[in-house]
Amino acid sequence: MSTAQNLDALYQEIILDHYKNPHGKGLREPHEAEVHHVNPTCGDEVTLRVHLADGVVEDVSYDALGCSISQASASVLYDLVVGKPVDEALAIHEEFLALMQGKGEGEPDEDVLEDGIAFAGVAKFPARVKCALLSWMAWKDATLQSSKGSST
Amino acid sequence: MSTAQNLDALYQEIILDHYKNPHGKGLREPHEAEVHHVNPTCGDEVTLRVHLADGVVEDVSYDALGCSISQASASVLYDLVVGKPVDEALAIHEEFLALMQGKGEGEPDEDVLEDGIAFAGVAKFPARVKCALLSWMAWKDATLQSSKGSST
């Protein structure tokens, strides 16, 4: 349900800030895996690369076309996972996923999700959950691909 | 609409008599054309032959599987067209068709249709009109085929 109040819950300042000034945007070398994900409903797209080294997420670089929610979420993803051990990053991913799928009932843990807690309002808009998850799904896909790549 | 009264209008004695004792039934030689028609809804079938000579319907012979209406109508067809000039027989066909498609409003001409007027009640039962017309349509088809055949 979309009213003026929860419009503000959706478009929190933090989200709009990330949207205007996305962190980590652009495609960079080196990378072990690159994926391209699409939201078939609206056409939003992300191309995303990961660079892992010694079990740590060294870099996540991306080029994204999409709405404020999907752009801001890629920026927050970058902040949250770069520099973290892969295991820890995957745990953050789980936490973010749970928040998004909680229909707005979830209690986000600010220590884990930092700016990501601003997305709590998005969970109340089923049509927008996919926007918030686009880059996160791409990141997980790329991470699994590159972990597989490195273990062979 | 089917009530006890118009059930009797449908199943007139004449129709039931023709049904029990069909005239002209069986496939005979000679014939110039043979056709096979099916009512796809119920599966009723007729195989029908015509023998024309000098522009006259010399014989109509048939083998039919079907309900009382379709059987009786083949029998009445036999009575009405055999021995008649083809043109006249086709005119009778027109008259019968008009009666059947008149939704029960038509005024049948007994001089032309003889026992065929008993089918006036059938026209009130849209689902049964096809039954009454099965052999008549087959006859017209066969007659046109054999006229074509003879003119070449």
Place this chain on the structure above:
Amino acid sequence: MTSPELPGLLPELEVVRKDFPILERVLAGGVPLVYLDSANTSQKPQVVIDAMVDHLERHNANIARAMHQLGAESTVAFEAARDKVAAFIGAPERDEVIFTKNASEALNLAANTLAWAGDRQVGPGDEVVITEMEHHSNIVPWQLLTQRSGATLRWFGITDDGHLDLSTIDDLITERTKVVAVTWVSNMLGTINPIAEIARRAHQVGALVVVDASQAAPQLPIDLAAMPEDERPDLMAFTGHKVVGPTGIGVLWGRRAVLDQLPPFLGGGEMIETVRMDGSTYAPIPHKFEAGTPPIVEAIGLGAAVEYLGHLGMDAVHAHEQAITAYALDGLATVPGLTILGPTDAALRGGAIAFEIDGVHPHDIAQVLDSRGVAVRAGHHCAKPAHARFGVQSSTRMSSYLYTTPAEIDALVDGLEYTRSYFKLA
């Protein structure tokens, strides 16, 4: 109508009947409706009609694509219907439920996609096995597939007492067999087929098992997830209008792995991932097979329908059907000159009972019954080969459902007596 006390009848049958507005219908000449044509299409409870009306009057919007409130409501209702259908058949995964327009489209979807390049493509030398007791909708698609692909069509015959002749199974199902398509319950003979046994054999040779559940879904509790995997169909079809739902909606359930292997059927709308002029990629199931705007209000109606059946309990519905069928078989046995086509043990059959009466054509029987308000079907019931097997062209068929009372069966039997006297049979 007062009903004799039969064990197995639905509790509070008269209350259940009140759910179905059409059962109050009075026909020409003031006679009440006795609807015994439910295998053809079932009647609809008020709750199904109301769910559709509420959607059309308050929530109507296109789905998936629309982001506004009506669009969100419509999408949620449509996908909730998928969940309800998945629960109704015990689908292992809800995304394995594909909405089609009817059972026929579901079966054609299977047969049509098997013709095109893909892991399961059927070609020359391959064989497709069906049975002589199928509905045309489970015959013609396979004829088209085999004719068009150069494969061979083979089939199980029927025994004199109306069962599948399984004596030929090892001859019919071989390593050449790519597909075995069989009806769970026959719409003409009423026979319940041993689909578990057939599926086991078919799976041994790696064949795809397609089950037509059009007559099974209305009557039998179905729990796909609970079936042993080798006995579970790979694809299963049924139709909305026979399970107290609306027309315009059917279901193809398929094992994910199989659906993933099949190429797309119809193209367009939301079945895509991306479209460029020089080529497209496709969405995952279920959307891959749902081209264009789906039957939205129909899916919502079907959801309400299977929920309604769930509240009654499919075990209770099945017990009711069996009680009525046994009562009907007994009643019909009292009519002189009447022969039943198909099994005569109610425990082994569904609720469709086709019969002949010596000396009266099925059309004429149906017509006389109709003048007394009794609605049955006369003809080949879209099962010409099964009729041909018994040397008949057509038959009369009565078919009951959860709202049928023993008194309605009495009305049928009385009507048949009357028919005999009307046509002056000794």
Place this chain on the structure above:
Amino acid sequence: MTSPELPGLLPELEVVRKDFPILERVLAGGVPLVYLDSANTSQKPQVVIDAMVDHLERHNANIARAMHQLGAESTVAFEAARDKVAAFIGAPERDEVIFTKNASEALNLAANTLAWAGDRQVGPGDEVVITEMEHHSNIVPWQLLTQRSGATLRWFGITDDGHLDLSTIDDLITERTKVVAVTWVSNMLGTINPIAEIARRAHQVGALVVVDASQAAPQLPIDLAAMPEDERPDLMAFTGHKVVGPTGIGVLWGRRAVLDQLPPFLGGGEMIETVRMDGSTYAPIPHKFEAGTPPIVEAIGLGAAVEYLGHLGMDAVHAHEQAITAYALDGLATVPGLTILGPTDAALRGGAIAFEIDGVHPHDIAQVLDSRGVAVRAGHHCAKPAHARFGVQSSTRMSSYLYTTPAEIDALVDGLEYTRSYFKLA
């Protein structure tokens, strides 16, 4: 809402609006619904809903096959719906009207049957011509056909101002062309295409002309019989839910001679003449292409829908659409940073208007509008190639219909101003 006096508006617009129950809907936060997503799906007048309810509550039965009173009533109602649809499009023959489940199925029916043996079969060396502004439902079927048959797919491009680029027509439509498939009105750009001119050229080379009338049928008066034969499409598709009818029903109209040449599409049910295990023969049109139980209650709803449009008069509906569209184009032009994709002359276009606003993504625009009750569509509207042509991935689209008021357009324009300020655009 009080409406400015615009010439061309439907007389008694407020009374007409009362026919549509959903227009009374109040959304979250107590805001009234402003429905501007009619190109996606139209809303339904009470008379359509009532026709469906009356059928389900009083006349429901399967058609054709059932000989009892309900069956006869249902069959008459279904076939009367075909007559009404035939009258709506001026079909030369009522039997040329085929009921499908939506426009997508109708277009796929055409593309799919052209793949199989028959007088019109498409094969290697043959060419199929479409356009860059098609809906996915008129692209993907032809991609599948050409990929599967070894034929070549070619297409018209789009000019900068949103028209078809016909300068390449003689290069595109040649003696190799077997099919030309084109939309009458674009669902994204709004463009009305010169289908008469394209049909003339296509017919000169003997190609089949397929017209997607999904957006034309709701808005333009169509009289097929009145068209010169060389300008008349051979096949034409549209969809029920966009002409104030229900979902689950679409229409393929086809010239009898062409439909007779096409092999069957889906098999089963009443599309047969006779079925034997070793082969079947098929019924004449329309039944040949209507496998299985058709969408009966949906056809009846569609019949009521086109009758409703007929009572309003399609000329009046078209004039209303043009008046509203012109008013909307003017209003949108006042919004800073707003660019319209497609023609900007209301006389040359349909009522769907796609646009961009510099600095705000279409999703975000639609979201803010939704919070004010204004329902528009954001995304690619199933026309990715047309978006790609203009270098965008998605757009916002408003689309009006016969019940749209100028005040609703004002609400949209106000909402867009608010959106700009919400996202702090200068």
